Amino acid sequence: MNSNTTIRNDWSIQEIENIYHQPLLELIYQAATVHRQWHKASEVQVCTLLSVKTGGCPEDCSYCGQAARYHTGITVKALMSKDDVVAIAQRAKDSGSSRFCMAAAWREVRDNRDFENILEMVQGVNEIGLEVCCTLGMITETQAARLQEAGLYAYNHNLDTSKDYYQEIINTRTYDDRLSTLNNVRKAGISVCSGGIIGLGETHADRINMLHTLSTLAQHPESVPVNALARVKGTPLADLPKVDSWEMVRMIATARILMPKSMVRLSAGRAEMTTEEQSWCFMAGANSIFTSESEELLVTPNPRLDDDRKMFELLGLKPMQKEKITNTIPSL
Template identity: 50%
Template sequence: MPELSPRHDWTRDEITALYEAPLDVLMSQSLAVKSANWADGKVQKSQLLSIKTGGCAEDCGYCSQSAHFDTGLKAEKLMALDEVVSAARQAKESGADRFCMGAAWRNLKDRDLPKIKAMVEAVKAEGLETCVTAGMLEPHQAHALKEAGLDYYNHNLDTSREYYTSVVSTRTYEDRLETIAHCREAGINLCVGGILGMGESRTDRIGLIHELSKLNPHPESVPINMLVPIEGTPLGKSAPISVVEMARAIAVCRIVFPKSWVRLSAGREAMSEEGQALCMLAGANSIFVGDRLLTTNNPGETRDEALLKAMGFEHASREETATPAKKYVLLEQ
């Protein structure tokens, strides 16, 4: 019988046993957990906007926005407030109920804090849940964003502690955990996950999930990204990860984080309809919608609607998605 409530004492050996179980056994467990905690056939939609593109001082090996790499991406200034609000309104019209704003910064500077707060307040006023990712935060900045009404802060761990230095050298794993702690102390929900397909081993994928499991409470959202290789970045020629491996990771996350959104995030553009469906069947109950994810392509509304229709799924608000549906039992004729 799978665990139906959050645990914070998962061991690597336990997570390894889940990850390496026969796929039908693993998915059966993940679906049992999902059915007990979330509505059947419902998918929440979020939309992500790059509010400040390029010129980042970090050297994350997967990122087109790093100033360390020649990817052809032009650095831009922070977007104007009215442009952000316009994009948020369009996202809401397309069915998204969470709007995420991403700024390519190593850390949020105090001079930019009032502008970010204004964006949060304006997007909240449109009736959307808000999320921001803007690099490392100081405690007072996290509290200021909370006061502005910020719902979520995204700060991914990216990979395992052991593999991390193969991906990033300009900040440490502890730096990431420190920002996560500042957000939690300020009362902000967390959106924390990672990226698969960066040349890491399965042991590293298990290590990432184990690190996330130790956060108490667990992140309210766990985005699982498939690397989108960008020419000019150190990881631009990484071998693609299989969709089955993605599905395994998502299924394990669904079991380990029973009360968290598990979001099928970057990389959907390269997946077939069947591959995306497998990941949703594995336990993902949230997706990013729209044509773009920061600087990479996303399937777009037409393809997403076709996928959900084929699966018999429907998009729903976060409240509807988080309410377990009535369970139906086949009756004898």
């Protein structure tokens, strides 16, 4: 869709603060206007996220139930077979998904048989006509190129929070490590999926700084997931309060205004949101959700497929079709 909105990569912190802190209804109105300029407001991309290797991760991400150092009761599972993954991907497509994301609880990709298996999975899912996304931890430029050659469409690597707050949450890798992986993905010609999590104990300034980092990249991420902390028993952040849904709305709306061309994904935390609360997120510019046939988003709860279908019917939403998904906006 054509738009009068200019893509900007030079946002200042002050500009983002002004957008973020304005009265909520005005913020939502502005975001909804931008959203309709760049996207069809009645279409929401349905994505399926599958944990192809679960638990046992050596990282110390304070929110993550898959970190080996925390006692969360998560069952560690080895890498799935290609045939099982492709079968699940086919069922996801039949249920309305146009994007399939495979997640492995690794710190980084290693050049071994497991990576070869991932490449075969990517090729297999690509062949059934889905956008293929992976989130595998840190990857090198060479590994990114191999994923692209296998048919990978997108790579997810979230910033999680601001650079200043990052070491309060993770100590086993640096913020620059995150940005380096995003750079390797971009160099390989793979679309970037990168967002963050709110409710980690961060300040509003941290949220604004994270959005500033994302929106001032040389090219905005094509996909920006906005997650609410899914509190997992046994992790250091398990006792933090539930994220207020209006905070999710504010983040989504600000992200939509800053990065109008991007898909803004209403991600973790939906299981604790009512239909009404999710509706405000769609009004504010979210145009993607994650589903899973296991009713889990990796290892945390996620709404049932039937509940999402009922919500779509109530709100007049429909799943976005793959042929309508493009990273190219016509020139004005």
